[in-house]
Amino acid sequence: MADLFKKLKDGLFKTRNNITDRINSVLSSFKTIDEDLFDELEEILITSDVGVETTMKLLEGIKKEVKEQKINDPKAVIELLKQEVLRVMSKDVAPVSNEYPQIIVLIGVNGVGKTTSVGKIANRYKQAGKKVLIAAADTFRAAAIEQLEVWSNRVGADIIKHQEGADPAAIIFDAISAAKSRKTDVIICDTAGRLHNKKNLMEELKKIFRIIDREYPEAHREVYLVLDATTGQNAIIQAKVFKEAADITGIVLTKLDGTAKGGIVIAIKSELNVPVRLVGVGEKIDDLQDFDPVDFANAIFPE
Amino acid sequence: MAFEGLANKLQETLKKLRGSGKLNEKDVKEAMREVKMALLEADVNFKVVKDFVSRVTDRAVGHEVMESLTPGQQVIKIVNDELTQLMGNTQSKIVFSSKPPTIIMMVGLQGAGKTTTCGKLALNLKKQGKKPILVACDIYRPAAIKQLHVVAGQVEADVFSLGDKTKPVDICKAAIEHASKSGNDVLIIDTAGRLHINEELMDELLEIKDNIRPTEIMLVVDSMTGQDAVNVAESFNQKLGLDGVILTKLDGDTRGGAALSIKAVTSKPIKYAGMGEKMSDLEPFHPDRMASRILGMGDVLSLIEKAQLNIDDKKAMELEKKIRTQQFSFEDFLDQLQQMKKMGSLSQLVDMIPGMNAGKLKGMEVDDKEIVRVEAIIKSMTKKERLEPSILNGSRRKRIALGSGTTIQDVNKIIKNFEQTRKMMKQFADMGKDMKKGKKRLPFFR
Ligand SMILES: Nc1nc2c(ncn2[C@@H]2O[C@H](COP(=O)(O)OP(=O)(O)O)[C@@H](O)[C@H]2O)c(=O)[nH]1
Numbered sequence A: 001m002a003d004l005f006k007k008l009k010d011g012l013f014k015t016r017n018n019i020t021d022r023i024n025s026v027l028s029s030f031k032t033i034d035e036d037l038f039d040e041l042e043e044i045l046i047t048s049d050v051g052v053e054t055t056m057k058l059l060e061g062i063k064k065e066v067k068e069q070k071i072n073d074p075k076a077v078i079e080l081l082k083q084e085v086l087r088v089m090s091k092d093v094a095p096v097s098n099e100y101p102q103i104i105v106l107i108g109v110n111g112v113g114k115t116t117s118v119g120k121i122a123n124r125y126k127q128a129g130k131k132v133l134i135a136a137a138d139t140f141r142a143a144a145i146e147q148l149e150v151w152s153n154r155v156g157a158d159i160i161k162h163q164e165g166a167d168p169a170a171i172i173f174d175a176i177s178a179a180k181s182r183k184t185d186v187i188i189c190d191t192a193g194r195l196h197n198k199k200n201l202m203e204e205l206k207k208i209f210r211i212i213d214r215e216y217p218e219a220h221r222e223v224y225l226v227l228d229a230t231t232g233q234n235a236i237i238q239a240k241v242f243k244e245a246a247d248i249t250g251i252v253l254t255k256l257d258g259t260a261k262g263g264i265v266i267a268i269k270s271e272l273n274v275p276v277r278l279v280g281v282g283e284k285i286d287d288l289q290d291f292d293p294v295d296f297a298n299a300i301f302p303e
Numbered sequence B: 001m002a003f004e005g006l007a008n009k010l011q012e013t014l015k016k017l018r019g020s021g022k023l024n025e026k027d028v029k030e031a032m033r034e035v036k037m038a039l040l041e042a043d044v045n046f047k048v049v050k051d052f053v054s055r056v057t058d059r060a061v062g063h064e065v066m067e068s069l070t071p072g073q074q075v076i077k078i079v080n081d082e083l084t085q086l087m088g089n090t091q092s093k094i095v096f097s098s099k100p101p102t103i104i105m106m107v108g109l110q111g112a113g114k115t116t117t118c119g120k121l122a123l124n125l126k127k128q129g130k131k132p133i134l135v136a137c138d139i140y141r142p143a144a145i146k147q148l149h150v151v152a153g154q155v156e157a158d159v160f161s162l163g164d165k166t167k168p169v170d171i172c173k174a175a176i177e178h179a180s181k182s183g184n185d186v187l188i189i190d191t192a193g194r195l196h197i198n199e200e201l202m203d204e205l206l207e208i209k210d211n212i213r214p215t216e217i218m219l220v221v222d223s224m225t226g227q228d229a230v231n232v233a234e235s236f237n238q239k240l241g242l243d244g245v246i247l248t249k250l251d252g253d254t255r256g257g258a259a260l261s262i263k264a265v266t267s268k269p270i271k272y273a274g275m276g277e278k279m280s281d282l283e284p285f286h287p288d289r290m291a292s293r294i295l296g297m298g299d300v301l302s303l304i305e306k307a308q309l310n311i312d313d314k315k316a317m318e319l320e321k322k323i324r325t326q327q328f329s330f331e332d333f334l335d336q337l338q339q340m341k342k343m344g345s346l347s348q349l350v351d352m353i354p355g356m357n358a359g360k361l362k363g364m365e366v367d368d369k370e371i372v373r374v375e376a377i378i379k380s381m382t383k384k385e386r387l388e389p390s391i392l393n394g395s396r397r398k399r400i401a402l403g404s405g406t407t408i409q410d411v412n413k414i415i416k417n418f419e420q421t422r423k424m425m426k427q428f429a430d431m432g433k434d435m436k437k438g439k440k441r442l443p444f445f446r
């Protein structure tokens, strides 16, 4: 567990360094708390992709507290920001379910890391001694099925697949039947990448969930929206629109091993109350970590 | 729809600008606050926004308001001019080597869309009479090579691959060797996605570059990228010296501020934009039009050009006349539907029509299944009915519903929509005419 913690921290290292260095340099150059300080903090949050609205909301809250508590040490401001982010990220977040059988569906726009995350998640459950089945419901993208097959081999998990162009709902149907007869604990479903503004593709997604409703009501269901940390403000629209087509239960935030700050998750949690569950920190099979709001806040604003 | 927010915001603020003569500092400052917010919400990089706003402010304050414009329109015009200038004025094309083969190397982050774009580019080049070959250098991602093969099959282009055990630089060298025999005059190299901070993998790209001297190194960027776009573009540019950029997934509803940021920090031209999942959905990037699209003016010119590509000229002229004189019939409509199917989805075209962004035409949203139904209905009409929709009385409508397997409500709806479309198309044609004469008017100020 300590190792996992370290990995997450490493993944977030860039984020932390960048943001803190800048905050520290900002703070040391301001003797007292004035508008310029807040302007600088605004820049830091905006360039972390937190978004205009959420940034303003965060800063308004802090300004109020600074005034009420008569704070005149600029360094205390960082502590307030950290506390505020922590509060937003952990508010009303229930623990992850461990009921079985379970079905986990990954959805999202093209290229965010759905297939890779399916592989990583499958590996996690397999390592935990669960019987895992992978469903290859991306029948659209060229060689998507082959890509997932490679992952299923790596993990050593069964895969249900049809040929390219098949109806994704039919694959889900077959996966559920197979899971029932094989006494599978967890089905993990890959789906085709789809831009959320394509109406017919969102309908296709609804069809998948209707099949699950009908064929597998007894299973605990998780629907993860996969978001690329590099994505800007469009991620909020993605979350909103996908939420209309599916009951999203959490977010998998990928590619946090880059320099993107991942601040968008603060905005999404704050505006839509969708919790981040998992974090992707690389392309290898174990580059997946639980998202821990405390670690996250600490990593962005360390002591 | 794309950029709706920015257009609306500017419209709101600028509506308040009144008076005439010169733009005063207070008004401009207020408008610029909105411009700043909107650009940030569109993911334009913070620093780029700051520079932009101060430049526009300087230009706008004290600026004479042109006689034909309101102060608000004048500010928009200045913002648009500056935005256009920042994006670049002219369209940039792929440069071909004077000594074939031309080597195009595609680079970028994971998931940006490189492999798909390789296929689209190959198709595009084939249409220009080239004989491209796709070179499979993504030896890391599972099934990436297979994906390139499938994509190549879709566009009937050649592929060169040595599997995933050979170093990319050696694959490239062998590919050039191969091309000299096979007569392929363009090599498109698909490389693995990588993080700009991964030194080992960035060195791999540099090694390829140093060994094969590509004609064009293209950075493929997801148009939904946020503030990090500048870091990515700057890193790739510093390491490799980019020749151009291809934006992907622009058919989404992102405002695409990354395009502006990348252009501003690298000054490298954006050459193409990916506009959909089909292999033909790669379009030349028109920077000037992107600027006007950001301001919510729609992309009239693109639409017209796209239509011209697919409809022969004489037919287009006939059509334009019909539209203008409102003689446009169901017969033409059917013809149009078939043309549109050739061009790509209707919703994609609708996106480009000015005013459509404004949300007032929301009810007219069309999906491709709808087109099939509309087609069935029109096909159930007699020739006379198609040419003279006014004769469509109750009993005729009933017969059409029966014939097309739809309901009479469906038929009524189509006829009503048709009338609306006819009106809209007339306005649209008139506007196109104005624009050709240089009388560009801003649709949302009418
Ligand atoms: N650096 C990094 N790359 C990732 C991560 N997750 C996925 N990728 C890469 O992103 C690209 C797209 O992933 P894929 O799973 O095919 O995306 P999908 O289209 O959503 O299924 C691949 O090259 C993956 O290796 C991550 O956490 N970090």
Ligand SMILES: [Mg+2]
Pocket: A114, A115, A116, A138, A141, A144, A190, A191, A192, A193
């Ligand atoms: Mg996939």
